[in-house]
Amino acid sequence: MSAPRVVSLAPSATATVAALDAADRLVGVTAHCDLPADAGAGSAHGADAPTVVGGWLNPDLDRVADLDPDVVLTSDGLQADLADDCRERGLDVAHREPATLDDALDGFAARGRDVGRPEAGERLAADARERLDRVAEAVADRPRPTAYCEEWSDPPMAAGNWVPDAVRAAGGRYPFVDPGERSREVDPAAVSRADPDHVVVHVCGRGDRVDPAAVAARDWIDAPVHVVDDSLLNQPSPALLDGVERLARLLHPDAFSTPGDEDRP
Numbered sequence: 715m716s717a718p719r720v721v722s723l724a725p726s727a728t729a730t731v732a733a734l735d736a737a738d739r740l741v742g743v744t745a746h747c748d749l750p751a752d753a754g755a756g757s758a759h760g761a762d763a764p765t766v767v768g769g770w771l772n773p774d775l776d777r778v779a780d781l782d783p784d785v786v787l788t789s790d791g792l793q794a795d796l797a798d799d800c801r802e803r804g805l806d807v808a809h810r811e812p813a814t815l816d817d818a819l820d821g822f823a824a825r826g827r828d829v830g831r832p833e834a835g836e837r838l839a840a841d842a843r844e845r846l847d848r849v850a851e852a853v854a855d856r857p858r859p860t861a862y863c864e865e866w867s868d869p870p871m872a873a874g875n876w877v878p879d880a881v882r883a884a885g886g887r888y889p890f891v892d893p894g895e896r897s898r899e900v901d902p903a904a905v906s907r908a909d910p911d912h913v914v915v916h917v918c919g920r921g922d923r924v925d926p927a928a929v930a931a932r933d934w935i936d937a938p939v940h941v942v943d944d945s946l947l948n949q950p951s952p953a954l955l956d957g958v959e960r961l962a963r964l965l966h967p968d969a970f971s972t973p974g975d976e977d978r979p
Contacts, residue, residue, distance in 0.1 A: 741765065865916060867917055
């Protein structure tokens with residue numbers, strides 16, 4: 715059976731496909747997707763790098779259809795209408811809407827099935843759970859510091875979805891949004907009352923290009939400010955495990971043996 719032709723319209727799906735060692739099956743991606751440097755080499759379909767079909771919320775669906783994909787990958791409720799538009803064109807769509815950390819991990823196995831690599835998907839999910847177990851062991855029985863995680867800064871929004879789970883998996887407390895709920899605008903007074911021990915900023919679309927001093931200067935912030943690349947916390951991809959490990963080092967630097975671990979990405 716030949717490898718499926720895959721168009722990914724979600725950066726998280728693209729990152730997961732790459733982690734499944736299936737980037738050679740990608741024939742189309744969005745302008746927001748990051749690919750391995752060798753994504754165009756040894757393509758399963760004899761093509762060069764995947765075709766860029768536009769943005770993740772406004773792709774050119776004519777271009778998508780022209781690529782003759784076997785499956786189109788979409789993710790998040792914000793792409794639900796887009797998934798329906800693809801189906802109306804007769805395209806086979808694998809749409810996933812993870813809301814929690816468990817959902818994200820289950821999604822690795824699902825994406826493996828979506829692109830014809832089910833065993834790789836199961837291995838990726840199992841590896842992710844083993845990594846979480848190692849973090850849990852490292853931070854077990856330690857006091858849980860409170861972290862405020864900000865996904866957007868104008869207006870300030872407390873991160874939701876899987877981020878509350880990620881903080882708790884890293885050995886912290888997160889009283890701002892319940893797991894699985896969408897990110898929401900935060901009341902500065904509520905943050906002050908929660909008295910966080912750490913502020914983690916991961917502004918969507920900004921990578922790590924945020925000035926921590928600007929956040930620390932707010933009169934309602936009285937805690938160390940850490941800027942984390944948004945790809946580590948904002949996408950339900952395998953990078954989320956790197957994000958949990960990064961949070962654990964920030965919250966519990968003495969739980970990790972190598973000096974400077976808390977500063978690793």
